[in-house]
Amino acid sequence: MKLASFAFTILALFHTPLATFAQAPSLDAEDIKIAEQLRDEALKSSKGYAIVESLTTEVGPRMAGTPGDAAAVKWGEAKLKELGFDKVWKEPVTFPTWKRGVETAEVISPYPQPLVITALGFSIGTAAEGLTAEIKAYETLEDLKNAPDNDAKGKIVFIKYKMKKARDGSGYGPAVSARGSGAVEAAKKGAVGILIRSIGTDSHRMAHTGMMRYADDVVRIPAAALSAPDADLLENMLKRGKPVEVKMTLGARDGQEYTSYNVIGEITGSEKPEEYVLIGGHLDSWDLGTGALDDGAGVAITTAAAELIARLPQRPKRSIRVIMWANEEQGLVGAKAYAEAHKNDLNNIITGAESDFGAGKIWRIDSRVKADALPVAKKIAEIMEPLGISYGNNRAGGGPDLIPLRQLGVSVFSLRQDGTDYFDYHHTPDDTLDKIDKAALDQNTAAYVVLAYLSAQMDGDFGTDIE
Amino acid sequence: MKLASFAFTILALFHTPLATFAQAPSLDAEDIKIAEQLRDEALKSSKGYAIVESLTTEVGPRMAGTPGDAAAVKWGEAKLKELGFDKVWKEPVTFPTWKRGVETAEVISPYPQPLVITALGFSIGTAAEGLTAEIKAYETLEDLKNAPDNDAKGKIVFIKYKMKKARDGSGYGPAVSARGSGAVEAAKKGAVGILIRSIGTDSHRMAHTGMMRYADDVVRIPAAALSAPDADLLENMLKRGKPVEVKMTLGARDGQEYTSYNVIGEITGSEKPEEYVLIGGHLDSWDLGTGALDDGAGVAITTAAAELIARLPQRPKRSIRVIMWANEEQGLVGAKAYAEAHKNDLNNIITGAESDFGAGKIWRIDSRVKADALPVAKKIAEIMEPLGISYGNNRAGGGPDLIPLRQLGVSVFSLRQDGTDYFDYHHTPDDTLDKIDKAALDQNTAAYVVLAYLSAQMDGDFGTDIE
Numbered sequence: 001m002k003l004a005s006f007a008f009t010i011l012a013l014f015h016t017p018l019a020t021f022a023q024a025p026s027l028d029a030e031d032i033k034i035a036e037q038l039r040d041e042a043l044k045s046s047k048g049y050a051i052v053e054s055l056t057t058e059v060g061p062r063m064a065g066t067p068g069d070a071a072a073v074k075w076g077e078a079k080l081k082e083l084g085f086d087k088v089w090k091e092p093v094t095f096p097t098w099k100r101g102v103e104t105a106e107v108i109s110p111y112p113q114p115l116v117i118t119a120l121g122f123s124i125g126t127a128a129e130g131l132t133a134e135i136k137a138y139e140t141l142e143d144l145k146n147a148p149d150n151d152a153k154g155k156i157v158f159i160k161y162k163m164k165k166a167r168d169g170s171g172y173g174p175a176v177s178a179r180g181s182g183a184v185e186a187a188k189k190g191a192v193g194i195l196i197r198s199i200g201t202d203s204h205r206m207a208h209t210g211m212m213r214y215a216d217d218v219v220r221i222p223a224a225a226l227s228a229p230d231a232d233l234l235e236n237m238l239k240r241g242k243p244v245e246v247k248m249t250l251g252a253r254d255g256q257e258y259t260s261y262n263v264i265g266e267i268t269g270s271e272k273p274e275e276y277v278l279i280g281g282h283l284d285s286w287d288l289g290t291g292a293l294d295d296g297a298g299v300a301i302t303t304a305a306a307e308l309i310a311r312l313p314q315r316p317k318r319s320i321r322v323i324m325w326a327n328e329e330q331g332l333v334g335a336k337a338y339a340e341a342h343k344n345d346l347n348n349i350i351t352g353a354e355s356d357f358g359a360g361k362i363w364r365i366d367s368r369v370k371a372d373a374l375p376v377a378k379k380i381a382e383i384m385e386p387l388g389i390s391y392g393n394n395r396a397g398g399g400p401d402l403i404p405l406r407q408l409g410v411s412v413f414s415l416r417q418d419g420t421d422y423f424d425y426h427h428t429p430d431d432t433l434d435k436i437d438k439a440a441l442d443q444n445t446a447a448y449v450v451l452a453y454l455s456a457q458m459d460g461d462f463g464t465d466i467e
Numbered sequence: 468m469k470l471a472s473f474a475f476t477i478l479a480l481f482h483t484p485l486a487t488f489a490q491a492p493s494l495d496a497e498d499i500k501i502a503e504q505l506r507d508e509a510l511k512s513s514k515g516y517a518i519v520e521s522l523t524t525e526v527g528p529r530m531a532g533t534p535g536d537a538a539a540v541k542w543g544e545a546k547l548k549e550l551g552f553d554k555v556w557k558e559p560v561t562f563p564t565w566k567r568g569v570e571t572a573e574v575i576s577p578y579p580q581p582l583v584i585t586a587l588g589f590s591i592g593t594a595a596e597g598l599t600a601e602i603k604a605y606e607t608l609e610d611l612k613n614a615p616d617n618d619a620k621g622k623i624v625f626i627k628y629k630m631k632k633a634r635d636g637s638g639y640g641p642a643v644s645a646r647g648s649g650a651v652e653a654a655k656k657g658a659v660g661i662l663i664r665s666i667g668t669d670s671h672r673m674a675h676t677g678m679m680r681y682a683d684d685v686v687r688i689p690a691a692a693l694s695a696p697d698a699d700l701l702e703n704m705l706k707r708g709k710p711v712e713v714k715m716t717l718g719a720r721d722g723q724e725y726t727s728y729n730v731i732g733e734i735t736g737s738e739k740p741e742e743y744v745l746i747g748g749h750l751d752s753w754d755l756g757t758g759a760l761d762d763g764a765g766v767a768i769t770t771a772a773a774e775l776i777a778r779l780p781q782r783p784k785r786s787i788r789v790i791m792w793a794n795e796e797q798g799l800v801g802a803k804a805y806a807e808a809h810k811n812d813l814n815n816i817i818t819g820a821e822s823d824f825g826a827g828k829i830w831r832i833d834s835r836v837k838a839d840a841l842p843v844a845k846k847i848a849e850i851m852e853p854l855g856i857s858y859g860n861n862r863a864g865g866g867p868d869l870i871p872l873r874q875l876g877v878s879v880f881s882l883r884q885d886g887t888d889y890f891d892y893h894h895t896p897d898d899t900l901d902k903i904d905k906a907a908l909d910q911n912t913a914a915y916v917v918l919a920y921l922s923a924q925m926d927g928d929f930g931t932d933i934e
Contacts, residue, residue: 057703060580068580113527113535113757116896204671205756205896229899233757236524236900289672290580290700429583429672432696433703 024372025460027379035383035450035457038308042446047307049438051079051300052359056290056433063287064327065097065258072283073261076299076324080265083307085322086315087268090261093326093337097258098122100287101251103224105195108132108245111237116227117195118207118288119252120179121330122214123223130249131156131193131222137238141178144185153190156246157182158197158226158234165201169357169419175199176210183223184215193248194223197231202424205229209286209427211330222250260284260326262334265303267310269319269456274345276319277455278352279305279448282328282401289431293422297436297444298355298399299324305448309456316456318350325401328356332400339404347464351411351455354399355444358425359436360418362389362447366396368412370463376454377413377462383450387443392416411462415447491839492927494846502850502917502924505775509913514774516905518546518767519826523757523900530754531794532564532725539750540728543766543791547732550774552789553782554735557728560793560804564725565589567754568718570691572662575599575712578704584662584691585674585755586719587646588797589681593689597716598623598660604705608645611652620657623713624649625664625693625701632668636824636886642666643677650690651682660715661690664698669891672696676753676894678797689717727751727793729801732770734777736786736923741812743786744922745819746772746915749795749868756898760889764903764911765822765866766791772915776923783923785817792868795823799867806871814931818878818922821866822911825892826903827885829856829914833863835879837930843921844880844929850917854910859883878929882914 059075062068073090080088098121105115119125136155138144144157159178164171178196186194198208207225214220226234237244263283269275281298285291306320326334339346351369365384367377374394381391397403398412406412425431455462526542529535540557547555565588572582586592603622605611611624626645631638645663653661665675674692681687693701704711730750736742748765752758773787793801806813818836832851834844841861848858864870865879873879892898922929 053703057700057707058578060578060700071579111525111527112538203899203901204673205899206672229757229897229901232901233524233527233899236520240524290696430696432670432672432700434670434696434699 025376031457035453038449039446048300048304048441048445052296055296056292060290061287064284076263085265087266093334094259095333097255105248110242115230117224118209119250120212120223123252125250125252126222130247132247135244150190156193157186157191184218187219187221198225206428262326263324265322267320270315271317276321277452280323281355283324284327286427288429292433293358295356297359301355301444304445308449318456335401335404351462352402353413354401356399357417358422361440362415364392364416366392366414368396373462409465492843498924502920505916506913515767515771515908515912519763522763523759527757528754531751543730552732554733560801561726562800564722572715577709582697583694585676586717587679587690590690590719592717592719597714599714602711617657623660624653624658625662651685654686654688665692673895729793730791732789734787737782738784743788744919747790748822750791751794753894755896759900760825762823764826768822768911771912775916785923802868802871818929819869820880821868824884825889828907829882831859831883833859833881835863840929876932
């Protein structure tokens with residue numbers, strides 16, 4: 001810590017004349033000192049853990065449009081008020097809903113035994129008596145796409161692709177397309193159903209749910225994921241060269257339109273209250289787990305960070321706005337609604353960042369700011385150095401719920417978490433509180449409080465129309 | 468390996484005159500050489516893995532009395548014949564059966580959310596509409612026993628005790644009594660149901676099943692286990708001080724009497740065919756997983772070991788008998804039937820060992836032999852030294868299915884496996900093939916082939932009436 005403070009002193013000395021000369025955005029030395037205190041305070045706060053413990057215990061699963069969703073909205077409002085936010089309100093978000101129902105599968109022949117599956121989000125159901133057909137396996141979605149017409153005629157397609165583990169979650173992209181568009185591609189080849197190996201990196205007998213999509217001009221077929229051990233089992237059966245017949249039964253169906261809410265808490269700024277730093281996580285979860293990692297942790301980290309700022313003797317210059325986003329899982333629905341509702345005052349957002357990659361330690365910070373604000377972004381990174389965080393690049397994504405705003409030019413930051421184990425639990429029943437390490441959560445809070453506080457205090461801005 | 472061979476040479480030189488002098492049991496140097504070759508062969512065989520892959524893929528779950536049990540018996544006979552055993556037969560074992568049915572639970576108030584449970588073996592079911600009652604928590608079974616009369620009147624008892632992880636599985640004993648007799652003790656205090664924290668060491672959202680018992684003079688109440696994360700959740704809810712009401716629904720019920728079989732394969736001895744070394748694992752499993760670790764691994768290890776001996780140019784002096792035990796899980800039923808059926812020729816069993824603790828590497832060998840056979844037991848251990856195995860003591864248990872025989876004085880060995888992770892998977896859906904490491908399985912086979920071959924070849928015996 002001492003070394004880092006020393007480095008800061010040098011840079012601060014160096015920075016001041018630059019800032020003066022170019023009128024570039026800059027940070028005040030006193031603010032940096034406070035940010036460092038907030039950072040160190042966060043490391044011993046455990047407030048984030050208390051928040052996610054509360055959400056998972058008192059609400060639990062909160063899939064969009066369920067009673068859990070409504071309970072989470074009530075919880076969010078109450079929690080923000082309890083924690084001393086200056087303003088707490090909610091903004092409506094309306095969307096179609098989906099219900100899971102029963103989900104079972106079994107091998108009928110040649111080796112009868114049950115399989116563990118879970119329906120993919122917005123899959124149709126099967127007939128009540130189930131769907132029985134022979135399995136037709138493909139290594140990848142690409143192989144399925146490249147197969148001849150009618151290659152899977154009357155069959156249940158099985159995509160075997162195994163997602164790869166990586167700290168940055170980079171295995172997800174190549175894998176998840178099988179979940180998103182597998183049903184459409186399988187139906188194009190004449191399939192009557194599809195089973196994918198779960199988009200996950202664990203070896204536990206729990207299947208990973210998540211969204212799938214249909215196309216208007218392609219017949220809709222039921223879609224589910226197999227747990228990794230069940231996908232292995234099916235592969236081993238298929239190696240024996242005999243036809244493998246599987247029965248799958250899904251009770252999934254569409255529900256009615258529903259209105260939920262983005263829940264918003266504000267620490268109101270003392271000098272430019274209309275300008276704000278936007279941080280948050282999404283309040284909805286999938287239905288299988290208690291949504292501790294996805295995304296109770298994100299809600300908790302960002303709320304705890306703002307709460308630390310609220311405890312200061314005076315309010316920051318700009319406002320800090322925590323958004324608990326509605327219905328991220330089924331298509332960034334809350335994020336899109338917010339961008340639409342606020343499209344005329346986006347210039348008020350100084351920058352934004354969502355925490356939505358579990359509860360692993362942050363190891364890198366990326367920015368997306370205008371060129372002359374880069375020194376400030378890098379100085380913010382420097383204050384995080386004692387946390388084991390280094391600066392990455394200026395191509396930050398900002399997190400899923402920041403995508404609509406980022407696309408409209410809003411500056412964003414990405415505080416990149418270690419996601420090595422994230423996809424072991426993602427979208428499964430195993431997404432529960434015990435997977436969260438308190439110290440790692442505090443480290444996250446420490447990083448967010450530095451970002452939020454210094455962004456609220458900086459002279460100048462990060463830009464308002466960033467490519 | 469070289470050092471060990473050297474040590475053996477010294478000991479062999481030393482041993483021969485001793486054996487001559489005392490007419491104590493002894494091993495022949497040539498047999499030891501063959502045992503070492505068998506051991507080294509086993510390490511590159513992968514035969515054990517092929518056997519457990521076959522059992523889990525082609526049969527899968529095989530709870531006693533289910534169609535999977537019947538399929539496993541057919542599989543066992545066919546596999547032993549295919550592998551070139553000289554004789555293959557089956558011996559009947561008759562027992563009551565139990566069916567699982569639905570098993571769901573949820574918190575009704577104050578924080579409604581689902582809980583993951585599984586019925587304990589031979590639990591009664593609830594009414595079809597479920598059983599709803601307030602939770603009354605106890606730290607341990609002892610605390611429940613020590614509670615005042617009617618302390619849990621009308622409540623569902625919850626036992627919070629967490630099993631501890633250990634290489635030798637020593638955490639199981641103190642934990643498992645809550646599963647075995649929790650229902651009886653809870654009913655004595657007026658409870659209407661019982662939920663225990665799973666007897667396991669993992670943190671995954673899968674509950675561990677296993678046997679429970681009723682007492683004739685105590686009312687029968689439904690009994691189930693919560694997964695570890697669900698037990699945590701319930702604890703966190705209870706900390707808030709409000710009454711927690713849970714609904715549990717079990718469709719469990721007793722089935723009809725059923726006859727299964729101990730499946731037996733013999734490599735027939737060339738000199739004393741009526742005498743035999745008895746090795747094996749149990750063929751039944753619980754219904755939730757595919758029984759890879761419990762006890763497909765044990766069946767595979769011991770079958771592969773015997774098959775290596777069958778490949779030798781000539782048969783061993785004594786027979787090697789592999790028993791795939793029927794219905795171990797619900798009370799050593801196959802083991803008791805075998806002891807009863809063979810009570811008049813137990814002297815033919817030179818020694819016995821069951822592999823039933825997963826697929827971790829063996830780290831220790833214990834014996835239970837008469838005093839003058841100890842040098843042979845220790846020499847057998849020495850041949851295993853290059854496998855990382857050392858001699859423990861002369862108080863071997865022999866494995867669950869050896870208990871009835873051991874109690875009748877039969878000599879046994881325990882090849883003790885590293886069970887650090889065994890109770891992560893034990894009796895859960897997660898007991899699947901991917902949890903097995905091929906190299907560790909080969910190491911097990913190597914140890915069993917040494918034990919089986921040298922026991923079949925030794926001069927003298929281990930004793931026939933061991934305390």
